[in-house]
Amino acid sequence: TSGVYLSNYTDLLMNEPVYENLTALGLSGVAFDGVWAIAVALDIASKKILLRNETGCENVPGDLVPLEQFNYTNMKLGCILRQSFSEVNFLGVTGQIRFNRFGSRNDNVILYQQYRVINGILTKVSIGAVTVELHRNTFVFETGESDSTLWNSGEPPYDGFPVANIDKNNVVLVVIYDVAATGGLVFACVCFTFNFVFRRRKIVKLTSCNLNNIIILGSALLYT
Structure with missing residues (x-):
């Protein structure tokens, strides 16, 4: 070059x-x-x-x-x-x-x-x-x-994408996300309880109890 x-x-x-x-x-x-x-x-x-x-x-x-x-x-x-x-x-x-x-x-x-x-x-x-x-x-x-x-400022204007900073989240969206996350956590707790209580039942044994617990734990972490 x-x-x-x-x-x-x-x-x-x-x-x-x-x-x-x-x-x-x-x-x-x-x-x-x-x-x-x-x-x-x-x-x-x-x-x-x-x-x-x-x-x-x-x-x-x-x-x-x-x-x-x-x-x-x-x-x-x-x-x-x-x-x-x-x-x-x-x-x-x-x-x-x-x-x-x-x-x-x-x-x-x-x-x-x-x-x-x-x-x-x-x-x-x-x-x-x-x-x-x-x-x-x-x-x-x-x-x-x-x-x-x-130019208004005496020099060429910035030629690029405007940068907009978000100071706060929309209240409505925050409420929707919180409700959805809470519902997900409740559902995860229900699934964990079902998996623990009926761990000796055939329907749970066929799906691997330990694997179900890991999946439920991962889902709970995502919702939090």
Whole structure:
């Protein structure tokens, strides 16, 4: 492995000169759109393969096989994937997502937007932009925008399952469980008494008196 972990990946990336002035928010937007771009391109490629559409790749050596059988020696499948990425075109959170024949985004200004509820309506708001230059990328907030305007607490919210602590049990459930447990203990005592009193009877001897006592004891422990 590379030895780079999530805890220090962002810090290492921020120290690169080409990412000067790029915030962690900018990284999340690019990652989000990048994942969607890959998903859309793979969907386009799978449809091409399903329809046996080799347009533009007819003379490329290799076999048109399912994506699950991809390998780096199959040049035809690689050609299909490159063409699929060139057909990607959708509006992402960082602007229009489309690529030229060299695999680079056509836009040199990448927009960053956030969904906000304004007057009860979900609205997409521009919060900043990244200008892609030759040797570095520069992120600039829109006027009036900052880290404090993006999130209520000034930082992204916790992305996970909420943790709810139960301070006390429901009274009704406690009563039901207690009544059921008491009934079980009473029934266990009745069975033990029956097993002891009639231990010499044939009906008890056939079922092993000692084994019955062990089962009754285990049941009583469960009810307590």
